[in-house]
Amino acid sequence: MDRLFELGSEFWIAAAETLYMVALTLFFGGILGLVIGVVLYTTRPGSLIENKAVFNVVNVVINFFRPIPFIIFIPAVQPLARLVVGTGIGNNALIFALSLAASFAIGRIVEQNLLTVAPGVIEAARSMGAGPLRILRTVVLPEALGPLILGYTFVIVAIIDMTAVAGYIGGGGLGNFALVYGYRQFEPVITWAAVILIVLFVQVVQFFGNWLARKVLRR
Amino acid sequence: MALVALRDVTKTYPSPEKGGDPIVAVDGVSLDIEAGDVYGIIGYSGAGKSTLVRLVNALEPATSGSIVVDGTDITNTPERRLRDMRLGIGMIFQQFNLFNSKTVWKNVAYPLTVAGRPKAEIASRVDELLEFVGLTDKARSYPDQLSGGQKQRVGIARALATSPQILLADEATSALDPETTQEVLALLKRANREFGITMIVITHEMEVIQSIATKVAVMDGGRVVENGDVFDVFSNPQVPSSQRFVSTVVKGIPSPAELDVLRERHTGRIVTISFRDGDASQAGVFLELANAGLEFELVYGGINDIQGRAFGHLTLAIRGADDATDAALARIAEHVEVTEVA
Numbered sequence: 001m002d003r004l005f006e007l008g009s010e011f012w013i014a015a016a017e018t019l020y021m022v023a024l025t026l027f028f029g030g031i032l033g034l035v036i037g038v039v040l041y042t043t044r045p046g047s048l049i050e051n052k053a054v055f056n057v058v059n060v061v062i063n064f065f066r067p068i069p070f071i072i073f074i075p076a077v078q079p080l081a082r083l084v085v086g087t088g089i090g091n092n093a094l095i096f097a098l099s100l101a102a103s104f105a106i107g108r109i110v111e112q113n114l115l116t117v118a119p120g121v122i123e124a125a126r127s128m129g130a131g132p133l134r135i136l137r138t139v140v141l142p143e144a145l146g147p148l149i150l151g152y153t154f155v156i157v158a159i160i161d162m163t164a165v166a167g168y169i170g171g172g173g174l175g176n177f178a179l180v181y182g183y184r185q186f187e188p189v190i191t192w193a194a195v196i197l198i199v200l201f202v203q204v205v206q207f208f209g210n211w212l213a214r215k216v217l218r219r
Numbered sequence: 220m221a222l223v224a225l226r227d228v229t230k231t232y233p234s235p236e237k238g239g240d241p242i243v244a245v246d247g248v249s250l251d252i253e254a255g256d257v258y259g260i261i262g263y264s265g266a267g268k269s270t271l272v273r274l275v276n277a278l279e280p281a282t283s284g285s286i287v288v289d290g291t292d293i294t295n296t297p298e299r300r301l302r303d304m305r306l307g308i309g310m311i312f313q314q315f316n317l318f319n320s321k322t323v324w325k326n327v328a329y330p331l332t333v334a335g336r337p338k339a340e341i342a343s344r345v346d347e348l349l350e351f352v353g354l355t356d357k358a359r360s361y362p363d364q365l366s367g368g369q370k371q372r373v374g375i376a377r378a379l380a381t382s383p384q385i386l387l388a389d390e391a392t393s394a395l396d397p398e399t400t401q402e403v404l405a406l407l408k409r410a411n412r413e414f415g416i417t418m419i420v421i422t423h424e425m426e427v428i429q430s431i432a433t434k435v436a437v438m439d440g441g442r443v444v445e446n447g448d449v450f451d452v453f454s455n456p457q458v459p460s461s462q463r464f465v466s467t468v469v470k471g472i473p474s475p476a477e478l479d480v481l482r483e484r485h486t487g488r489i490v491t492i493s494f495r496d497g498d499a500s501q502a503g504v505f506l507e508l509a510n511a512g513l514e515f516e517l518v519y520g521g522i523n524d525i526q527g528r529a530f531g532h533l534t535l536a537i538r539g540a541d542d543a544t545d546a547a548l549a550r551i552a553e554h555v556e557v558t559e560v561a
Contacts, residue, residue, distance in 0.1 A: 118314075118316070120312055120314050120316040121316050121317075121318060121319075123278060123312075123316065124310070124312060124316035124317075124318075125318075125329070126278055126305070127276055127278060127305055127308070127309075127310040127387075128305065128306070128310075128329060128330035128333050128377075128381075129302040129303065129304075129305035129306045129330070129333050129334065130302070130329075130333045131299075131302055134333065138329075138332075139318060142318070142320040142321070143318060143319060143320050145320060216320075218361060218363075
């Protein structure tokens with residue numbers, strides 16, 4: 001316990017690093033994932049802007065990358081990270097890899113949630129003379145908003161989970177803190193302190209996500 | 220020129236199995252729908268009527284044939300122009316298809332926003348429409364807070380928002396209970412009367428046709444097998460599928476099974492007398508029988524009112540001397556159709 005107080009500032013820096021990685025990943029991965037999901041949804045056969053070629057390419061790319069375990073995915077995209085963020089190690093390199101991996105998962109979740117919108121509702125909008133982009137913006141996305149919020153909540157929790165491996169490429173965060181100061185130095189109290197804070201983050205995110213979804217769905 | 224004119228329209232879908240025969244949903248249909256008509260299209264599920272109605276606002280493109288709506292052939296019109304055309308055609312649905320994420324008010328405002336109307340005009344028009352359908356107090360409610368009948372009234376307000384010339388109703392009352400069905404049909408009738416809107420009403424329920432349609436087409440296997448004025452089709456259906464539909468609301472000549480039951484309960488000769496609007500009155504027929512000293516009772520049938528015109532089939536059990544009965548029936552047969560059924 002004393003050791004934990006000694007490391008006090010390190011602990012809080014690690015917590016801040018986790019939040020930093022999660023926030024930026026959610027921002028970049030969230031937007032990229034939304035785009036991927038919307039493209040998958042709108043181009044699939046029978047949908048708003050049917051385009052077999054685009055759909056098949058995006059679909060195959062996602063199916064290719066999705067099954068790669070994250071810990072292997074990080075070194076695999078390291079050259080790309082050097083190109084884009086200028087470094088292959090540290091928190092920012094991890095955010096790059098994480099955003100990419102998360103966007104594929106988010107893309108699928110967005111696609112699935114948009115597919116829950118009843119085809120009849122889209123047909124009704126078409127019968128009123130609305131075009132595909134307007135339908136997407138004013139009907140499909142608002143109608144699917146509740147499930148989308150729950151989907152993103154699920155993803156945030158997964159991202160918090162994934163940031164734990166940041167230490168692998170020299171990044172920080174609570175996961176790294178728990179491994180370096182807790183596990184490797186035989187200090188279970190420190191490991192558990194990190195665990196409890198991570199659990200707390202997850203609880204807050206889940207609670208807020210559920211609350212927002214309920215508000216949107218009015219139940 | 221009819222407001223909606225279909226000429227030899229066919230719609231086929233590719234077979235779900237590879238190399239199978241394509242599915243013919245609509246098969247060589249020609250129909251003329253005049254301005255102001257309430258045109259009913261009836262058929263069993265799978266008869267092609269829902270597909271047919273979607274060809275009129277080009278939600279589905281026709282495979283062949285021509286569809287002229289208000290003078291424009293929509294079969295070779297680009298999608299962007301079709302969107303403008305759809306502003307002039309409202310549509311309501313069996314499952315209402317309201318936007319659950321929007322309030323009643325915003326649902327009704329939606330087509331007006333699509334049409335690019337100014338905000339002030341949208342506001343006054345939505346209020347007017349909600350009043351028309353009697354839902355002013357529900358403006359801020361969401362669809363999931365409404366009953367089925369209220370949802371369909373929102374659907375109707377939304378479909379009427381841009382003051383379209385044509386309203387398409389796809390099984391609009393099939394998800395509603397009988398009482399609510401009558402409410403919604405009354406509202407549609409009122410829209411037809413007050414705004415002169417032309418309606419194409421798809422249904423599998425003959426009651427719907429009976430209560431609002433002026434013309435009817437019977438569909439079977441993608442084809443229109445019979446069409447004409449509702450009164451003519453009801454009082455004298457020509458093809459078996461029309462006869463089956465008519466028999467769901469009109470008691471005609473009793474079937475052999477029904478005759479057996481009647482025979483068990485009634486003695487004497489059983490005769491069906493068919494009245495059509497303008498024929499001899501029932502009073503005349505009954506007087507004839509009474510004057511011949513015959514005893515008779517009404518055992519089956521009824522009189523129907525279609526568009527303010529009456530017709531029907533009354534089956535009587537007549538008891539009395541055979542020659543007197545023959546003579547009386549012969550005199551009656553000069554004015555109305557008489558069928559001796561047993």
